[in-house]
Amino acid sequence: MIRFASLILLMLAGQGVAQDLTLPSGARQLSERVSPLDSYDLPTGPFADGTLPTRQVEGRVERITWRLQSGSSTTLQLLAPLRDQIIAQGYEVMFECEATKCGGFDFRFDTEVVPTPDMYVAIQDYRFLSASRGDDVLSLLVSRNPPSGYIQLIRVSPVDAEAPPPLVIEETVSQSGGLLTALTQNGHVILDDLHFRTGEITLGEGPFASLEVIAGYLADNPGVRMALVGHTDDTGALDANISVSTGRAQAVRVRLIEAHGVAADRLEARGIGYLAPLTSNATPEGRDLNRRVEAVLLVN
Known part of the structure; x- marks a missing residue:
């Protein structure tokens, strides 16, 4: 919900x-x-x-x-x-x-x-x-x-x-309940309220409700970790897209550490460019949906 x-x-x-x-x-x-x-x-x-x-x-x-x-x-x-x-x-x-x-x-x-x-x-x-x-x-x-x-x-x-x-x-x-439900049921969730400048890896000022929810979940569940995974559309070369998606995932990781007090060893950041699209990149709305950062639940 x-x-x-x-x-x-x-x-x-x-x-x-x-x-x-x-x-x-x-x-x-x-x-x-x-x-x-x-x-x-x-x-x-x-x-x-x-x-x-x-x-x-x-x-x-x-x-x-x-x-x-x-x-x-x-x-x-x-x-x-x-x-x-x-x-x-x-x-x-x-x-x-x-x-x-x-x-x-x-x-x-x-x-x-x-x-x-x-x-x-x-x-x-x-x-x-x-x-x-x-x-x-x-x-x-x-x-x-x-x-x-x-x-x-x-x-x-x-x-x-x-x-x-x-x-x-x-x-x-409750939006937080919906985000956590998706995370626990599916093992991953899109952090849909994040925004970056076009072509850049700098995360906007926020605040971002999704990061507050993720930080709270990690505080309540000390036995889990998170992987932050960046994704892009298929514009440009794969290497360049992997670099951008990795940079954005890393920016989210840094924000969780510095602004929300999450321990660094409980977060990792990766970027996979355009290799895992949600939908076709043939339309503008499809490309927009494919540009995202996801939180992936890692249960030890």
Whole structure:
């Protein structure tokens, strides 16, 4: 299961519109685009008879996407906590569907989707809902490309109104439990919230929830060790990719030692370049998924 720890969208009206955003723990924002005045065709029903029914709305349009580790969660498990929270905050669901009942391929390509690699939609594995609260409308689109889940939020607010009430999606389930469950059941887990600059091995400042979870698990289980394994896409020569993936794994090891107090002899770092892809490197989203660092459980 995934932890949606405080997803807070504060909308401030007027010139110099600002947005204060706290992401779900373990999630990574992939894109954000705010248009002060734009239009959006909000789907209001399934694709049928060659047509997708929509309601065109105009105003301040926000388009935001995230990627997070879904584990074995279904698209309904990803969507349900979000749906419950927006209903609790006064939104009324206008339309909701799952892939086949939405209209499958036709719905997917007739509704607005942020381009890859910032949003990924599996034609047979996605869910959508649209909702309204007064003059505010929003849509949520979720999909999976295991082990990752993707969330797209599009929200439209009137440009001449006072600041709308904040949209707050509170904590519902434990992300740390999901990461540890995947680690203990599968023997390895992707540290999906890490980020590196393109082509570089320097780890971002963080903090990274996945590293806190890993450090806590090692503290609670003194008889185990971890191998940190870096992976890349297939761009470039193998030797260069092994060097980059090794450097990134080593950067994660150093962060666990220096920032989280993990003993150096309980961690090792390796890189295998593009030799163990999760999926095809033929698409941008596939290459993005293949660039990762995994924690591998070593039980003596």
